[in-house]
Amino acid sequence: MEEKLREHIQKRVPLTDDEFAFVLAHFTLKKYKKHQFLIQEGEPVSYSYFVVSGLLKLVYTDELGKQHIVSFAMEDWWETDFQAYFAQTRATMSLDCLEDTVVFCLSLENYHKLCAGLQRFERFFLQLTIAGSIAAQRRILSLLTTQAKERYEQLFNQYPTLIQRVPKTLLASYLGVSRETLSRLSD
Amino acid sequence: MEEKLREHIQKRVPLTDDEFAFVLAHFTLKKYKKHQFLIQEGEPVSYSYFVVSGLLKLVYTDELGKQHIVSFAMEDWWETDFQAYFAQTRATMSLDCLEDTVVFCLSLENYHKLCAGLQRFERFFLQLTIAGSIAAQRRILSLLTTQAKERYEQLFNQYPTLIQRVPKTLLASYLGVSRETLSRLSD
Numbered sequence: 001m002e003e004k005l006r007e008h009i010q011k012r013v014p015l016t017d018d019e020f021a022f023v024l025a026h027f028t029l030k031k032y033k034k035h036q037f038l039i040q041e042g043e044p045v046s047y048s049y050f051v052v053s054g055l056l057k058l059v060y061t062d063e064l065g066k067q068h069i070v071s072f073a074m075e076d077w078w079e080t081d082f083q084a085y086f087a088q089t090r091a092t093m094s095l096d097c098l099e100d101t102v103v104f105c106l107s108l109e110n111y112h113k114l115c116a117g118l119q120r121f122e123r124f125f126l127q128l129t130i131a132g133s134i135a136a137q138r139r140i141l142s143l144l145t146t147q148a149k150e151r152y153e154q155l156f157n158q159y160p161t162l163i164q165r166v167p168k169t170l171l172a173s174y175l176g177v178s179r180e181t182l183s184r185l186s187d
Numbered sequence: 188m189e190e191k192l193r194e195h196i197q198k199r200v201p202l203t204d205d206e207f208a209f210v211l212a213h214f215t216l217k218k219y220k221k222h223q224f225l226i227q228e229g230e231p232v233s234y235s236y237f238v239v240s241g242l243l244k245l246v247y248t249d250e251l252g253k254q255h256i257v258s259f260a261m262e263d264w265w266e267t268d269f270q271a272y273f274a275q276t277r278a279t280m281s282l283d284c285l286e287d288t289v290v291f292c293l294s295l296e297n298y299h300k301l302c303a304g305l306q307r308f309e310r311f312f313l314q315l316t317i318a319g320s321i322a323a324q325r326r327i328l329s330l331l332t333t334q335a336k337e338r339y340e341q342l343f344n345q346y347p348t349l350i351q352r353v354p355k356t357l358l359a360s361y362l363g364v365s366r367e368t369l370s371r372l373s374d
Contacts, residue, residue: 060328060331060332062332066332068328068331068332070324070327070328070331082317082320082321082324083321083324083325086317086321115310115313119306119309122306122309122310122313123302123309125313126302126309126312126313126316129313129316129317129320130269130273130316132320133269133316133319133320133323134269134270134273136320136323136324136327137257137269137270137323138270139327140257140323140326140327140330141247141255141257143327143330143331143363144247144255144257144330144360144363145247145249145253145255173331176330176331
């Protein structure tokens with residue numbers, strides 16, 4: 001478990017054994033079963049999560065009760081309701097397990113301690129956030145410019161394993177298309 | 188001009204006079220006229236831009252030649268083709284002026300020098316990027332969940348001055364709605 005986190009960070013910044021021990025001391029490991037919630041809408045957001053194994057979905061429920069998939073998160077991804085996490089407000093989204101999932105949890109207090117105590121961790125987190133921003137910009141562009149078919153193909157090319165692991169109804173919600181449209185596309 | 192940059196950074200991290208002088212030495216000031224391009228699609232992306240005054244649009248042109256507004260940037264905002272800037276690849280989008288515009292330009296080399304030389308600047312940039320990521324996530328949610336009318340109202344409430352300064356056709360493109368739909372909404 002620990003090695004996955006270390007490899008993930010070391011893809012971006014080097015770490016000595018002592019530095020990694022310092023990093024690791026700020027995380028707690030938790031295991032969740034399929035269908036369990038890590039974040040519930042309306043509740044405080046205690047952690048940011050690094051996914052060791054499994055699959056999560058971040059969901060926004062609109063006023064009519066319709067669910068929208070904001071993102072999926074599988075191995076090697078970070079996920080939380082970032083707005084609520086950093087502002088320490090209540091969650092506007094929920095995060096729950098599509099598969100049994102193992103995560104490393106980082107509280108905001110420990111995040112700040114880590115950044116203050118180890119400049120390399122702050123640098124790692126900046127690089128991670130820049131990559132996330134760029135991915136978000138690509139998704140905006142995809143929602144603005146492309147038709148359902150292209151969006152499905154883009155997702156398929158980018159994350160082929162994700163498509164196999166996620167139920168079609170949820171994929172359709174993520175892509176902003178109807179379940180019927182998705183069935184036509186993925187046949 | 189310099190004071191605007193200093194105030195902008197100091198909203199997030201404190202800076203001594205010496206530290207700000209160090210920061211400022213890494214930027215160059217440039218002035219552009221309305222309609223001039225800062226970034227052209229297919230060209231290298233030399234800078235990230237902090238807008239001192241004026242208004243920019245970041246535009247993606249699809250295969251059919253249709254233009255899509257990825258974002259606007261006015262006073263106090265940063266803009267560039269971030270993917271191309273950080274990867275030092277060629278621009279997939281263009282950035283041009285909707286008004287006469289003054290910007291501080293930061294090359295990637297100077298960005299790295301600044302982060303290496305002043306930890307507070309790296310912290311500032313991390314906070315800025317986190318805020319940008321959260322805004323991007325909200326925009327994704329808005330594109331997935333809301334109808335044209337709500338999107339227009341959200342934008343109006345968030346950036347009332349932007350709506351007055353941007354031509355309706357471009358607002359429609361940003362919101363992903365037709366020009367006709369926008370006219371009905373904004374009457």
